[in-house]
Amino acid sequence: MTAETDLQQETRGFETEAKQLLKLMIHSLYSNKEVFLRELISNASDAADKLRFEALSNADLLEDGSEPKVIVDFDKDAGTVIISDNGIGMSRDDVISNLGTIARSGTAQFLESLSGDQKKDSQLIGQFGVGFYSAFIVADKVEVLTRKAGSNTNEATLWTSTGESDYTLATSEKAERGTTITLHLREDCNEFADGFRLKQIVKKYADHIAIPVLMPKAPELDEEGNEKEAEKEFEPVNDAKALWTRPRTDVSEEEYQEFYKHIAHDFEKPLSWSHNKVEGKLEYTSLLYLPAKAPYDLWNRDGARGLKLYVQRVFIMDQAEQFLPLYLRFIKGVVDSNDISLNVSREILQKDPAVDSMRSALTKRALDMLSKLKSKDAEAYAGFWKEFGQVLKEGPGEDFSNREAIAKLLMFNSTHADSTGQDQSLEDYVTRMKPEQEKIYYLVAESEKAAKNSPHLEIFRKKGIEVLLLSDRIDDWLMSHLHEFDGKSLQDITRGELDLGKLDDTEEDKAEQEEREKALQPLLERVSKSLGDRIKETRISHRLTDSPACLALSEDDMGAQMRRIMEASGQPVPETKPVFELNGEHPLIEKLDKEADEERFDDLISLLFDQASLADGNELEDPARFSRQLNKLLLELAQ
Numbered sequence: 001m002t003a004e005t006d007l008q009q010e011t012r013g014f015e016t017e018a019k020q021l022l023k024l025m026i027h028s029l030y031s032n033k034e035v036f037l038r039e040l041i042s043n044a045s046d047a048a049d050k051l052r053f054e055a056l057s058n059a060d061l062l063e064d065g066s067e068p069k070v071i072v073d074f075d076k077d078a079g080t081v082i083i084s085d086n087g088i089g090m091s092r093d094d095v096i097s098n099l100g101t102i103a104r105s106g107t108a109q110f111l112e113s114l115s116g117d118q119k120k121d122s123q124l125i126g127q128f129g130v131g132f133y134s135a136f137i138v139a140d141k142v143e144v145l146t147r148k149a150g151s152n153t154n155e156a157t158l159w160t161s162t163g164e165s166d167y168t169l170a171t172s173e174k175a176e177r178g179t180t181i182t183l184h185l186r187e188d189c190n191e192f193a194d195g196f197r198l199k200q201i202v203k204k205y206a207d208h209i210a211i212p213v214l215m216p217k218a219p220e221l222d223e224e225g226n227e228k229e230a231e232k233e234f235e236p237v238n239d240a241k242a243l244w245t246r247p248r249t250d251v252s253e254e255e256y257q258e259f260y261k262h263i264a265h266d267f268e269k270p271l272s273w274s275h276n277k278v279e280g281k282l283e284y285t286s287l288l289y290l291p292a293k294a295p296y297d298l299w300n301r302d303g304a305r306g307l308k309l310y311v312q313r314v315f316i317m318d319q320a321e322q323f324l325p326l327y328l329r330f331i332k333g334v335v336d337s338n339d340i341s342l343n344v345s346r347e348i349l350q351k352d353p354a355v356d357s358m359r360s361a362l363t364k365r366a367l368d369m370l371s372k373l374k375s376k377d378a379e380a381y382a383g384f385w386k387e388f389g390q391v392l393k394e395g396p397g398e399d400f401s402n403r404e405a406i407a408k409l410l411m412f413n414s415t416h417a418d419s420t421g422q423d424q425s426l427e428d429y430v431t432r433m434k435p436e437q438e439k440i441y442y443l444v445a446e447s448e449k450a451a452k453n454s455p456h457l458e459i460f461r462k463k464g465i466e467v468l469l470l471s472d473r474i475d476d477w478l479m480s481h482l483h484e485f486d487g488k489s490l491q492d493i494t495r496g497e498l499d500l501g502k503l504d505d506t507e508e509d510k511a512e513q514e515e516r517e518k519a520l521q522p523l524l525e526r527v528s529k530s531l532g533d534r535i536k537e538t539r540i541s542h543r544l545t546d547s548p549a550c551l552a553l554s555e556d557d558m559g560a561q562m563r564r565i566m567e568a569s570g571q572p573v574p575e576t577k578p579v580f581e582l583n584g585e586h587p588l589i590e591k592l593d594k595e596a597d598e599e600r601f602d603d604l605i606s607l608l609f610d611q612a613s614l615a616d617g618n619e620l621e622d623p624a625r626f627s628r629q630l631n632k633l634l635l636e637l638a639q
Ligand SMILES: Nc1ncnc2c1ncn2[C@@H]1O[C@H](COP(=O)(O)OP(=O)(O)OP(=O)(O)O)[C@@H](O)[C@H]1O
Pocket: 039, 043, 044, 047, 085, 087, 088, 089, 090, 098, 099, 128, 129, 130, 131, 132, 133, 178, 179, 265
């Protein structure tokens, strides 16, 4: 080593998170060792894509002009596997930031979410994406020799690490631009220093890669069966054609699946995909995938999302989020357009009318893919819903024009057959509606349990009318944007005066009811006076059969769930007061009507009100008063 290189040599420690992840990954992915090759070839192909893109504005980067390729070589005797590419390469600084740190948001949270259970963790690690570090699953020493395209041949960097706590960097020489990674295999991983084995893995994982992957030709044998001395020759082992440019009928299921894993950095198979070539005014090809598992950063609305954009097969950018709305941020895929300029930027994309038309067509395609999955494979759709249903619920508020299509994809818990989990669609509900039923009824509560036990359901249960039960945080917001489905309005059963329309009692029953309500007027006034400004008004309920009282919302008041969310996020919430509804046929109400002691009346009414509030999942305004009044009552009872 020259004095100059010595000066440039340094040892650095891995960032703590990188160290932790490395250790965990080697452990968890051990049963799936061969993925290292997929990850490294995938990176090499990305590096070729990046070079092609940068060369559009700076042709000098192509240097000798050689065509992009990846070479997978091995040395049985030395126990090494070597993966080289002539892509964009890395500068010394790139190497430090790319291979020494895990520059991804949420890494710390991700590490915290690991449970220590190997099977679960390996799945999570797959979702997180381990990329380059997977080299250490099979190697106990990794050398990366890399030179950034356009830099001098003596400005290459050699990165070496045993994957423990540190790595060394040295300045080096490299004639060809790009990156060469040498894996010194662990003793128990020597099986990978074998042409046949490697070829098998490359075929499996890299057939869809758009650049040629070359491997050494099997050596010719002489008459005695010994290998002939000859210069090593390489031959392509994959198709090297961008998968989405091939006709659908030519692409196998496995190829689609592998391509998904490549672009989405996912270890699991996708649930479904949709591959389309559009010709006419706009020309583009799209390949959309529906992942099976939510990524670790799904809830980060600024996190990675969007499609990979290619223009005439040249990679332009990752995460082009302009092509799909936010509520479809879980969709992965590729869009390759002939109508966008090659030197497009994110800013230009935002203003391009061609992008708008593509976005609306791709949105429809994605919704259509979901709709097909729903009708063809209920089990897979249930899996999708569990992972991404809450994101899709953002749709009706965000995308007015597709509201009906999104509504058809929504799944709900319901009183029907006391379903558990969200497994009923609006269409299912409509087919079960009573002939005289005009509305779709729903209830939003704090939890599934609170919804199921809500007193508001009493009359519906009695009359056998189905009610959708909603308890996700987003549900109040969702329903505020979803007013009707299939021409039927959606009605929150806790709002306004319940009017069951034609489902209600006969005219005679109604007359009798009115008579009874009239007789209870003085009681209602007494209750209103007793509760004062804790309520908006008191009225006789048409919702209850078993409970003595409940709270209802006025038609235009904010729902309790939305109110809680806004309060929790520190936003100002308009003051609203509930309507207190009494069950005129309940014996307790009849007794109250006869209560002459005003103080006792006040206590009982206050208790009744607080208890109705608790049944709605609310917190008590004055818990101390509640226990004092309850204790007083218990004491009376005990005497
Ligand atoms: N062969 C290569 N040529 C050029 N740069 C590379 C190469 N391999 C890795 N890199 C750089 O190192 C970075 C980190 O790679 P790594 O595989 O760990 O993560 P990633 O590819 O960004 O994402 P993922 O972990 O999901 O695969 C890459 O983003 C890229 O910038």
